[in-house]
Amino acid sequence: PLICGAALSHKTLRNGGVAVAFYGDGASNEGSTLESLNLATVWKLPAVFVVEDNGYGEATGASYACAGTQQARAAAFGMPYMECDGSDYFAVHQAAGEAIAHARGGNGPVMLHVHLARWYGHFEGDAMTYRAPDEVAEARRDHDCLKLFRQRVTEAALFEASALDEIDTAVADEIEAAVRKAKSDPLPQSPDLLADVYVRY
Numbered sequence: 001p002l003i004c005g006a007a008l009s010h011k012t013l014r015n016g017g018v019a020v021a022f023y024g025d026g027a028s029n030e031g032s033t034l035e036s037l038n039l040a041t042v043w044k045l046p047a048v049f050v051v052e053d054n055g056y057g058e059a060t061g062a063s064y065a066c067a068g069t070q071q072a073r074a075a076a077f078g079m080p081y082m083e084c085d086g087s088d089y090f091a092v093h094q095a096a097g098e099a100i101a102h103a104r105g106g107n108g109p110v111m112l113h114v115h116l117a118r119w120y121g122h123f124e125g126d127a128m129t130y131r132a133p134d135e136v137a138e139a140r141r142d143h144d145c146l147k148l149f150r151q152r153v154t155e156a157a158l159f160e161a162s163a164l165d166e167i168d169t170a171v172a173d174e175i176e177a178a179v180r181k182a183k184s185d186p187l188p189q190s191p192d193l194l195a196d197v198y199v200r201y
C-alpha cells in the first residue's frame with residue numbers, strides 16, 4: 001500500500017518521480033497488495049510493482065500458495081505486465097528502464113515480475129528442510145548474478161577481470177570497515193530510540 005501514497009505524492013507534485021515497491025511471491029497473495037494494484041490503476045499512478053519471485057513464501061513453495069499467475073493478476077487490474085530473469089543484470093536493467101519510462105510517461109502503473117533464486121532460508125537459522133538438498137548450491141553455481149555479470153562483461157571485453165577484482169576488494173574492505181566501526185562505536189542511548197521514527201515538519 002505504501003507505493004500508492006508515494007506515487008500519489010509524485011503525481012500531485014508533478015516532480016517526475018516514480019514510486020517502486022519490491023515484494024515477494026508470498027506477499028503478492030496479501031489482500032492489501034491486490035487492493036494496491038487496483039488503486040494504482042484507478043488513480044493512474046506513476047508506480048512500478050516489482051514482484052521478487054523466489055518461489056517460496058517463508059517455507060511454502062509458490063505452487064502450494066499462489067493461485068493463477070502474476071501476469072493474470074496484473075491483467076485483472078488492467079496493468080501492463082513485464083517479466084525478466086533477475087540473475088541477468090542486463091535483462092533487469094532493460095526491463096526496469098522500460099517499466100520506469102512507462103510509469104514516468106503518465107501511463108499509469110506497471111508490474112515487473114522478476115524471477116530469481118533464494119540464496120538463504122527465510123530467516124537466519126532456517127534449516128530449509130522444504131528444499132532439495134542441492135538446490136542452493138545449484139543456484140549459486142548457475143544463477144549467481146555477479147558471476148554471470150562477470151562472465152558476460154569479460155567475454156564482451158567491456159571490463160578486465162582485474163578491474164572487477166579491484167571492485168570486489170574495495171567492497172569487501174568497505175564491509176569490513178563498517179563492521180569494525182559498528183562494533184567499536186558506543187551503544188545507542190535511549191533518546192536515539194526516536195531517531196528516524198518521527199519527522200518534524
Ligand SMILES: Cc1ncc(C[n+]2csc(CCOP(=O)(O)OP(=O)(O)O)c2C)c(N)n1
Pocket residue numbers: 023024025026027028030054056057058059118122
Ligand atoms: C502483512 C503481513 N502478513 C503476513 C505476514 C507473515 N509473513 C511473514 S513472511 C511471509 C511470507 C513472505 O513470502 P515472500 O514475500 O515470498 O518473501 P520470502 O519468504 O521469499 O522472503 C508472511 C506471509 C507478515 N509479516 N506481514
Ligand SMILES: [Mg+2]
Pocket residue numbers: 024025026052053054055056057058
Ligand atoms: Mg518469496
